[in-house]
Amino acid sequence: MAVPAKVRVAILISGRGSNMVALVEAARDPAFPAEIVLVLSNDSGAEGLSRAAAAGIPTKALDHRSYPDRATFDAAIDAALREAGAELVCLAGFMRILTDGFVEGWAGRMLNIHPSLLPLFKGTHTHAQALAAGVRLHGCTVHFVVPELDAGPIVAQAAVPVRQGDDPDSLAARVIVQERRLYPAALALVAGGKARLDAGRVVIDAVPSEGVLFSL
Template identity: 60%
Template sequence: MRKARLAVLISGRGSNMLSLAKAAQQPDYPAELMLVASNKADAGGLETAAGMGIETLALSHRTFPSREAFDEALSAELKARQIEVVALAGFMRILTPGFMRDWEGRIVNIHPSLLPKYPGLHTHERAIEAGDAEAGCTVHVVTELLDDGPMLAQARVPVLPGDTPDTLAARVLAQEHRIYPEALAAHVRNMVAKGLAGAVKAG
């Protein structure tokens, strides 16, 4: 079975990246993790990935004159490695329309809320403050709209009495690690079925 060439973009410790990397080691997983890239050289997930023998790339957005210039350089790095699908795992950058045009339908993200509730940051605080009975996470295809796009999977957890953002986040994170590899695999298989597999061409 030919596996799709996967890149994961991170900005921090990369716990969801690790769950994807472990899944990708399985013989029947439809994607192979070829690259872990970060906009921060000190992102802990880079060291984790390197320890697993995965190529890493640190590309600081601070060295580029504009958001567009950074995204162009990042896209070029992905194309140079013949990447076919991109997974965001705590990548704290809003991607530009130009990047999205290059990778339309090929980028997935996991967000720590039950979208369409609570796009953006501080999702757990917002769920607690609203008095929600449950919270969770959503895997979705990335579009130009923040935390929008077709949903691929969701998982729900109860909001318990006395929950803090940290305790709720920990329960949600366990579900993120469970559903992200499954949803990504389903998306890749769907891409192959629709003939969307194949590296994005440079230029």
């Protein structure tokens, strides 16, 4: 029996690339349905680029400040993704707002991980937002990217308790642990064809892992 071809994945980062590393490590498993073919950053000094290169992953830096506008920068990203033969894109701490045209061009083929249980606490400073709201559960979400910020169809979520005495740093430390396990699991579902978009929602053909909340 022929082995199914792995889905070619590019990862966009801006900094350390902690979630990128989790995806790269997961993809080393021969049974993982995706391979990482490119790590691209808008910052040539991003630590994640050297971490990716050390893992043998092709890297590319495109300084957004070298382009006259967002559309031109996004066109350069698109060209790099297509040159690498990417079929799926994972945003992993990519700190640039993408144009609607770029997002629509990769509709249904681009994932993001956000440090909250969406639709709660969109944007930045999510852990401080959660503490200010007094919620008892916080967490992270993997979702398909749409033009509206942090609003795409949800693939998977993982929750952590908010503890008495938490501050944003202590809460973030627990959430990042879940991010690093959730993102590879969600990518495996999408790349393996077990999570698909249907009328703007994600349908999952798999039994959820313990501790991971799926949108059913």
